[in-house]
Amino acid sequence: MNTLWSDAFKTLSKNKPALLSLFFIIFIILVALFANLLAPYGYEIQNPSQRLMFPNRTFWMGTDILGRDLLSRVIYGSRMSISVGLIVAICSLIVGTLYGSLSGYVGGKIDNLLMRIVDILYTFPSLLLIILIRVIFGQGLFGIFLALTIVGWVDVSRIVRGQVLQLKEMAFIEAARAVGVKNRFIIFKHILPNILGPIIVTLTFEIPAAILSESFLSFIGLGLQPPFSSWGSLANDGFQAFKSFPHLIIFPGFSIFLTVLAFNLLGDGLRDALDPKLKNA
């Protein structure tokens, strides 16, 4: 096990884009954590005399229609965007992993039934499902997490099930079963650690997907609303005016772009590093 991870780390450290991305992600997370220290102004301080200013020395990213400093809002926005990304990805992962590994491990009729349920959820237009849940559970944070998780976990469960099915046939698992090791023990001690690689890779792809989904929801008016504002909702606020006040959409949009890019490059790097098939090449 240890060699696998250390090998992986070595491969990763040779992959410059992925490494750079990792540093960038750490940086963004630090910004999100210390937003209150970093932001030059409060994110809701309105300044009637300084509305819609272009980037300048006092306001590096300009100001919005209520005269609020855009830089501070982008810094605080990282909190929302990153936490939506992390929480949704982790929730989807937990649900999807449990469901998928259960389904794959138990097999037989239960597997069939569970996969039928997944099939049905899969045929549901996710957009419609997200909107309905947003509408039913209100515009708060919880609604966002729930809606995006319900859509997100399905893919995870399919990936995990596939992995588990492969592993199940392997000699060491069959041996463990034969000597009567408890199922729960096998799942947690043997199966999950072995599929941790793909799970981590999936995680790095689910986070940016959730960040993008949230920005899409903002666009259709179902994203985060005050007092919260994410990059998605900031970019959407500026969308209509992109011809006259491009800074309103470019700065938050660029933040989304860089962060999502970083997660994707890191994910690609991790996949290359953790995929045993590719290593002996």
Add this chain to the structure above:
Amino acid sequence: MKKIYGIILALIILVIAWNFFGPKKFHSHPEKEFRFVIASEPPTLDWSLATDNVSADILFNLMEGLIQFDSDLNVKPALAERWDISSDGKRYTFHLRSDALWTDGKPILASHFVDGWERLLNPKTASDYAYFLFDVKNAKEYNAGKLTDFDTVGIHAQDDHTLVVDLWHPASYFLKIPFFWVTFPIRKDIIEQFKDAWTDPKNIVTCGPFRLKEWKHDYSVTLEANPSYYGEKPKISTATAYIINEDSTALSLYDTNKVDLIRRIPPLLISHYKNLADYKNSPFLRGYYYGMNVKKKPFTDSRIRKAFSLAIDRSQLSTILQGNQIPTSSWIPKGMFGYDETIGLKFDKEKAQLLLAQAGYPKGEHFPSIKMVYDTRDDNKIIAEFLQSQWKEHLNVTVSIDNQEWKVHLKMLETNPPELWRLGWGADFPDPDNFMNLFTSYSGNNHTQWKNKEYDQLIEEAAKELDSQKRLTLYQKAQHLLTEEDVPIIPLFIDSQNVLLKSYVKGYTLNPMSNNILKNISISKND
């Protein structure tokens, strides 16, 4: 043989290249075509059923009613050339013009109006706006299914060109009702023949200045001049409405000369267009307010309600919204009979703080946590954030903001309104009754839970009062009660229309009802 292939190949390449790089076919559009933008697909062109402004934007050009408004909202003859009102104000006799024709050449008869009103009131039609006729004798009973004989309802065709309407009681606003599209005449034979498909361009029969040429659902509606229209024929030959939901797209198309008129400009961009000659602005009979639930603490105390209204510097709203919206502290909008800007609670920080202190919260201390709720929309968000900071700054009170999807918002207002919530009201017809009626104790639109007998009485009296001076006094009293004494609502501003119209288009006027009237338009491009 090879040569031929070569030539063919060369030709193909040439055609493709021509398509891509050849001179752009900027077909400068013919002088008689007008193109404008509507914000959504018209839900229906069946005028007995239409309830929304987009359908109205089309219907007002396809059809005409008994009366019409000029640009100052004075009542002018349309299909009715004149009318008499009995001295008790209960009987209206409309004399129809005899030269008006339907697009299929048949004359317009009084019976077509009776058919239209019957269809509107018929419970099977299930029309939302049937209640506009509830002042008519027995109309409500017929609509509720209690009466089944339409002859008992107070509308009759005395002869082919005379229509008689009997009301329960005098109603000072009644003459403005027949401007409303639901009261237009209908062709029962056409509707019965084509059923739901009667509004298709090939079936529909209308009588306005334009007729329906084409309707590409979710994309465009095209009107063409109606040659059989009785009045002056339109100077343009076609008018095409493009259905564009996204305001910034509409703007881009306007900027690139794909459309000639847009009627909504995103607030962020108004300042950008304000100085152009294309920019037109006019008030719009729509009020924007925050209501308070007077049954919920702390708004059970009228001093607190007053303090909240007093603590807002409404003059800032016009700089935030940019579109010449008129900040207001009273309820009847500018442009309507009864508007009085002196009424209402003006910004007064000291007085607000004093009232709050008297109510037991000096300097806002220990003020309970309350929330304000709006329906999700960009401009509502900006205004809510503005109000929040005003109350924080002037009263030291923290109000949390919540928002929800439109229909959820409506449901909540109907079942359990929160302490503080947003809503607006657009005039159905330009009469103060349509605005003031809202806050009577029996109004379905009064979500404040505020019930005041005196107010109810004032509104009922004013509705029946035919003397305009007396009416004015009644509304002054009522507005005083509503916005100064009991204050169940915080009026914020009167909306405005912000449009961009190409300078080569003449004859398009904005009226405060935002009716989209195209019949006087002409296009002259001399450059």
Add this chain to the structure above:
Amino acid sequence: MIPFILKRIFISIPVIFVLATITFCIMRITPGGPFDKDKAIPPEIKANIEAKYHLDRPLWSQYFYYMKGLIQGDLGPSYKYLGRSVTDIIKDSLPVSVELGLYAAFLAFLLGIPLGIIAAYKHGTWLDSSSMFIAISGITLPSFLVAALLIYFFSFKMGWFPAGLWEGGWEYKILPVAALGLRPVAIIARLMRTSMLDVIKADYVRTARAKGLSEFPVILKHVLKNSLIPVITISGPLLAGIITGSFVIEHVFAIPGMAKHFILAVTNRDYPLIMGVTLIYAVLLILANILVDVLYAVIDPRIKVS
């Protein structure tokens, strides 16, 4: 082949019914009704409207009424667009979405597959990283931003293409297709790269190389065919996703497609239309997946259609 297709269709029918039932339930617990408007209507009028659309009956009765219609192929009337049936609405708007979606999918395959091949073939070189960078950029921007940027540069600054509308000419299609296709290009390019890397490392390719076959035939014959399989697998759902998921693009470019109804139907609480678009999406997806299975069999005769 045909019995297989029939069987697949047959086993999908219960899925459709379960889906219809779930949608019906979720939709009905959503607060707010189709006829709630900002102007309250008197109770007697509300009663008339509810009677007209059978909304006064108990919920189970409404459910069976709807299902009965569904079996007969009747999707009911729209509650918002009065006088139009859901079938009419879908008939008008689906072809537009399909046209737009097919162009975008075509673009995705046309660009995505070569990008993936280059990246895998030149694994670890700058060509690999730059084609992957191009690919990844396609999925890193929210689509409304992509649309905004395209309009800003190509229609506003350059004046090459119209900023919206769908008048039929090719110039109206380029920007929306590019905006819609960017994401699938990225997905396909990445998938192609991974799957090709997998195949290149497989034993039989090594054997072929060892036998001295030159590089290009190896790629063409052995690698390409096998590495296309995952791409084909995903193309079914991807296509269904592109066709129905183009809301932002249709909205921003004012294109009269079907995707907007996934959102508008919910905001209007147009119950029959919500049901209609959900079912159409499911049917499209199921058909696309069947098509994918058939394609498998064509590409790789070893995969038995069973």
